[in-house]
Amino acid sequence: MERRDFIKLLPLAFVAVATGCRRPDEKIVPRIYPGSYTTPGMPEYFNTVYSFKNVAYGITVKTYEGRPVKIDGNPKHPLNIGRSNAQMQASLYSLYDPVRFIEPKVNGKKKSIKETLEALKNQIQNEISLNNQVRILIDEHCSPSFASLFRLIENDNTNVRFITLPPLNSDSNHSIINKEVLGINGVIVPNLSKAQYVLSFGADILGTDKNSLYHTIEYSKKRGSNNNSHNNIKLVTLESNYSLTGANSDTRIVVHPNDMEAFAESLLYNYLMSSGQVELIEQYDLLNTYDSIEINLIAKDLLKYIDKAVVLSGDYTNYRTKYLLTALNHHLGNIGNNKILCTDNILPYSNNNIPDINTFREELTEGKISSVIFAGVDLAYFGNDLFDLITDNVPSNNLISISLYDSQTSRKCSISLPMAHFLECWGDAVCFDGTKTIQQPIIKPLNNDSIGLGDLLINIFKEFCNSISNYNTYYDFIRSQWMGYAPDDRKWEMALREGFVKKHNSSYVLEYNIYLSKINNVPRISSSNNDLLLLGLPSNTIATGEFAENRWLRELPDPITKTVWDNYALLSPTTAIHYELKNGDMIEVTSDSIILVLPVYILDGVADNCIIASLGYGKTQKGKTNVFDLLNNLNIKNVKLNKTGNNHKILSTQNAEIQNNPINKDFEVKLQATIKDNQNYKYKLHHWAMAVDLDLCTGCSACVTACQIENNIAIVGRKEFSNNRQMQWLRIEKYKDSNNHITFLPIMCQHCDNAPCESVCPVFATTHSPDGINEMTYNRCVGTRYCMANCPYEVRRFNYKDYHKNETEQYKYIYNPEVTVRMRGIVEKCTFCIHKINEARYKAKNSGSNAISDGLVKTACQQACPAGAITFGNLLDNNSAVSIKIHSNTSIRLLEELNTNPSVYYLLRRDNCD
């Protein structure tokens, strides 16, 4: 561009900047650092809340010129202390998603939001005047204001009812048990900080559980290579699938789902036997049918740890198993106030909703329901039979939907509205520990036609509902709800700035009683472990379809299988041999004439006679890939398996066959000969280094997504992935450990002091910085890929194509302006988040010092890691956190024998085997 052209265009750029700011209308949106004002090019931070169903965490949103570019945990939030998971990180994606639902539609025609709301209001008015029944289906939530809003609406309009309808009713199963056995209406969140022994019956507390972030944090507090009292927690898992919890367990036992009950029963039997409560065995009518050495060992351990031990049951354990395990927990003495299963740590609004749904079904069949509003619930996707019941019994032009995406449900509704993203609208949330958080909009809805759910309800029901008639917006409503906490603007602002309000004096202690006497009346569910079962479980990446459109998460390798984009039927090698199946064979899974077609992935370590598939897929693509269709809200179903003869290329970042862990070998190398640091260069002030504590790493892959977002790493797409091209700078490799368990090894650029890549680059595109970082100069790279050939860690990534070229303009807002967007033909790799180091350097320089103090720089992966496994800092500073970690006796470097002298250290994993 000519200089003159540039100056000509300059005013235009200012206009662009000015219009680029989409600050929300409400003036009270405090930044975290008060007094700051928007400076173009400088980031601003806002605290708000991320809620996934009925679990909420505090988040800090980083914005540039008013556009959010990164979500991280709010460091002060008591629950997630600044940490996050992959889903939280990636929830930003749907804000800018180019395929987001943007146009309200009435009877298939595009309308403005005003017209649509008008049409909707007319319809509801019509229904209410005719005394017709309106049902509003909502997902699980944890917003007290939302709950009181719909209670107010229900109170004023007896014909309007809200029904919570989550994809999986598993919580409800827990809440049924809790109701029956403890008299508590809700799901207890176990407090692992009090536990020393955790026995999980398929409870994926470190993986797909909604509270997994919280559990991972608590779990990680008790582990870690530098933890002196290392044996703080022992995790034993009993499972049919291969979950992250199983992979991280000290002991992992594989059982068929149908054996879970017998196992639980025998365990309770053995426990009662060894604890001398023989009379209870008879009272409970227990049998010792499951023969296994492990039961005795576990029973002994339980007796040893007694009230420090807890037994958790997962989604796919049956009713009686849950009953038995609750009894076991009771006998361990860990239910009650200030115990592991603390009766006031109840998931918000987790009460049993099955009766509501059953009533709804009955009303539908009786033809009583006149209108149904799907409020963010894609029922057509996950509840086919109920949705069919609705479409059969409710007039088709009385179906209304509001959703973030043009979903299967919204396409069948007469009125469909685009929902605002949670960063675009007001709301609030309460965590299970009572911490309350306000959800403040960070950006005005990108699309003016989007509307928040609260705003929609206020808009529709304002005129028919006296108690909310004086609120114009949902913001007003929330403000009024928070009057108790924040009576004036100052306190309200404080609450917004802090991002949360701590739990007030808890007068919220639930009364509970134990009713175990009925246990002998619960019928034994006898089923054989020779039955072929389909076990549908939430996906480790896209949950139960909530993130199915999220390309970051679709491309995030599943922690266990390392597959991307597609759903797979996991089979054990024995089962695969029995059915003569190979990796990638397409199979037909049939039950009740419903067919599911999935490719096979053989995984050593899943139960025999089990097909394990992830829920959440089959939402966006055609074909019989939706596991919900077959399972129909259950977790398990007896199925038949047929081979189709077709084949599917497995898209994964690693072989299906799991290799031995190279770390063990490296440790031997270290023991044999301690290679001295033969530094040719004397570092002066900083030598950046990283320590990854493998004892803490659960393999959850939050770091991978965080890195991808922070560094504008391209999404390559399914097609390019099938060419085995990946761009993620950080990858987590899975290996076998000595017990044949899967262990994880996060690998990023090792920033070697003797970097093999640097010496071979012909044009000096990759060089070493004076503070120990292997730098990549994108501008200089000509793409010979010689560095990639010579990197033993294979961490360098090549832009085979212009991956960013096809992204839409709206999507490009998501880019972090601090990091170059790479074009095709150049190599890229982990930079140790050098832009963050530079930012800290400028700050330090401004305050008159050259040294960056420890903890000031946090790399994206470090910030995200829910287990706190990653430490980053200055190696020259002997007191820095990273130095302390590195100088522990379990620290090793990868492929030390190559003498590359890496700056990334790994701390070995140690299983608790006492």
Place this chain on the structure above:
Amino acid sequence: MIDNNNISINDVSTKFSSIINDKPGRRFYYVISLALLFTLFGIVGAYYTFIEGVGVFGLNTSVIWGLSIASFIFWIGIGHAGTLISAILYLFNQKWRSPIHRSAEAMTIIAVIVAGLFLLIHTGRPWFAVYWLFPYSNQMGVWVNFSSPLIWDVFAVLSYLCLSLIFWFFGLIPDLAFYNDKVKSRFKKWLYDIFSIGFYGSNKQWYYYRKTYMILAGLATAMVISVHTIVSFDFAVTILPGWHSTIFPVYFVAGAIFSGLAFVIILLVIIRYSYSLEDYINRSHFKKLNKILLAMSIIICYSYIMEFFTAWFSGNEMEQVVFIERISGTYSLLYWFSIFANVVLPQLLWSKRVRESISISLIISIIVTIGMWIERFIIVVSSLYKSILPDKEFLYVPSWVEFSLLLGSFGIFIILFMLFIRYFPIMSVYELKSGVNK
């Protein structure tokens, strides 16, 4: 050396002036249009690569070099025999080289040019690579990284090209002067006049000519050894198992001469047949070339054995993994084919009858050429396919674009070589004349 006693100096003059003065036959146009078609196909592939990026190749995250690098080594290797025949044999006073060295030199130059194209196309950003790989002084003060074997590569290939060009041109001068006398077209006469740079064949000129030629031959000999040694450094200098090996320079140089000689044999058979040069290129030439071929094959065989020995004796687990992958893994069929083509098949040349049979040696040469190409492919791909961390294996299958480039390279080679035949003396006429029995 011409064995046929019936050929006189005049016959030689008539023969070679007819090649440039006669209109080429129909077959010439057939072949050149086929070559043009190949080239066009290659250009389409190259254009597509430039527009879309290297992503149109079949490469992936771990196999980052593929067919184009293998072809680069192949063509550079082809370029070795020319200089070997002209320079090394000249230094050893092998008179029999005179009918064959000219075309071998032309082959060298063309092959090196073609090889350079591969190097350029394979880079991610060729529009920068085309000049950033040179140490030119720029305002940023950034130079090239002299410790990178790739830079040595650029220098080695370019100096080899330059020297080969000079050596070839220098050898041409007396013949260009001869053509200047014989050619009929005035325009051509003018051109030949310019390029013969005033050579009229005085004793003094011949004296200096011989001396310079000797010096150039010495220089070129050194180059033959250095170029492929440096190309082999691209691999040997890395720390990748299967590449990181000191045998590589010897291995590569021998392989280059081996494949180059095979290629020379193919070209000689074609030239001999097309221009009825049976009198000039005879069985004894093939016999001698085949002897060198056999010798090189034995060196190659030794290298293969050393590869196994290194893998076994080093005790390096990864070396062994890569070696086992080579012999029994995904690409093992290709490996065994190259063993057959490069080691087993040439052993037939121990037999005198086979050595002297032109048709059999043509077949052997074709298979050796293919085998050597495949060998390079295996060297490049199999080490990349297996990583040091027991992590992932991403199969590399070249895409159609890469094959189009390979085909295009042959197209370019054929076109340029045919133009050389058309406009330049394909044999060193003055040397032939000096060898004629008077």
